[in-house]
Amino acid sequence: MDFARLRNIVAVARKKSFSRAAEDLHITQPALSRSIASFEAQYGVRLFDRGRGGVTVTPPGKQVVEQAQAILSSAGDLERNLRSYSMGEAGKVDLGLGPLMASVLLPRLGKSLFRSRPGLQIHASIGLSHQLLAELLEDSIELIVGSALYFGEVPGVDSESLSRIRMAVMVRAGHPLASMEKVTLEDLGRYPIASATDRTPVGVTAEGGSLDCDNFHILREVVLETDCAWFSSPAFVGREIAEGLIVPIKVTGLNLGPHEICILSRRGRTRSPAAAIVVEELRSIAADAEMA
Secondary structure, three states: OOHHHHHHHHHHHHHOOHHHHHHHHOOOHHHHHHHHHHHHHHHOOOOEEEEOOEEEEOHHHHHHHHHHHHHHHHHHHHHHHHHHHHOOOOEEEEEEEOHHHHHHHHHHHHHHHHHHOOOEEEEEEEOOHHHHHHHHHOOOOOEEEEEHHHOOOOOOEEEEEEEEEOOEEEEEOOOHHHHOOOEOHHHHHOOOEEEOOOOOOOOOOOOOOEEEOOOHHHHHHHHHHOOOEEEEOOOOOHHHHHOOOEEEEOEOOOOOOOEEEEEEEEOOOOOOHHHHHHHHHHHHHHHHOOOO
């Protein structure tokens, strides 16, 4: 059983196209076609139907693809673990984070680990919940750190609590809302709403306009220069709040509540030594970051 052929089969099934799969694999399309044809001839099974609409996986092909993915995943686990063991605490971890968690935790994680374990390699994938889950299920990343609000129950995925993070409505210093003793939902709705998601809290309208952007650094700059009211976490802008540049405001009738932060991983998978180190460090950072 040739791992290269198994990777070729999985790539074609994922891309539904020989040409796109060949590009991903960095081989020529004829070479990929020969590899698949050789496998089909060797085992007497047809894996794919080719047509004008693209490539369709046959019923026996689906079983082969599922088993090939399991074999490659196990082989990948073995390779990652062996590399980590051979280098002590060094190794590589592929980590997925939601936009807020990336902004709050990733800078602290980098500073801490590169001081104590400079050989560790961290690949951070930043995206929305559905994007990160797809990468986790494809084994492109080993862990996800994000808000439990955006991750429901997913078959085959385990979730463990990391921390809680406080959320608030914030505006720039000098904003009309910053000087009001009592801010209502109606008052808030008169101004543009800035958020990393298009899911505005219940009761809040966006009559004054809105900006949805998953880059918190961009949102911060916009809020500092405009009348946008920002749904974010004080943990991200602690310095600006301390310097009086950004002001958290309390809105009557609006209960944002803290967000539960969780770590997600594939069920039944042994966590690599590098990932275990990262999780341990994340727990330490979350405990000291005053996020809740």
